[in-house]
Amino acid sequence: MGRGVEIESKYRIECGEIETIEAVLRGAGFTFEQESLEVDIYYRHPCRDMLSRDEALRLRVYSGGGGKLTYKGPRMEGGFKAREEIEISLSSVEEARLLLARLGFEEALAVRKRRRYYRGRGVIVTLDSVESLGCFVEIEAGEPESIERVESMLGLRDRRVSETYAEMALKKLRGEG
């Protein structure tokens, strides 16, 4: 569980590059933490257009069981994506799905990905293979300087993308992707 402001940055890569990037991370002393299969379900609010308010309600389901429910606030001004996050840990996700359904929240979109987590130099780096969207690196940190140092080290500075996976998946659904 947690709450606070999350700062992160996302980069589009070729899926073939994942191995090279992992080698660079390990060489720089980063620790591999885990790999997980995650399904992110994004919800439609019963009476509010969360998309136009730049908000999101996401239920993340881990393949190993359990999950978390996250509210993401509007993105703030600035170089990196920063937004409020409020998170509830769930030992089982089925009750949360049912409860949301009873309150009128509809499942709008599901994003499936394999995610590998690395930690080091004050940041968390994830290597994501996202179903039908491709491969990406994400860097998350408490402050922008740490992100800048690691993106330079990985040679990713000019490959930033600002869209969320939910936005990409929505475009794809609408045939714009």
Added chain:
Amino acid sequence: MGRGVEIESKYRIECGEIETIEAVLRGAGFTFEQESLEVDIYYRHPCRDMLSRDEALRLRVYSGGGGKLTYKGPRMEGGFKAREEIEISLSSVEEARLLLARLGFEEALAVRKRRRYYRGRGVIVTLDSVESLGCFVEIEAGEPESIERVESMLGLRDRRVSETYAEMALKKLRGEG
């Protein structure tokens, strides 16, 4: 965490009777499980009149920390109160309060009570001292027959009340109680 149909029955007693009832329970082999101070926060849905739909969304906060978020469906026909319940356990309630606030749910009502739990003969009996509403016994079970046996044993059959604490507190607020 859980989901299913809850069958329960509530009885109004004098607060001075609690001790006698506890003695009867212990004499009948019931086990005292715990006493807890609970604050139940009932929410207003952002765009739906849950009260007229006979639904409730309740965040229960335990004095010892932690809590649970519960959706209660409309009461079904029948002798005892039976309604769908969907429940999420929370190791900390603060994130849930914030998340509900961000989604537009408003805290409508708070009910504070001291509750003593007993278990035996296929039922859970709670003895409740509810702030500004008085004292009550609740019997909860999987099926009506177990409730009937225990209410007879406690001599409570003709003291059933059908209102929920939320309804009583609301009446009180409106000056009807």
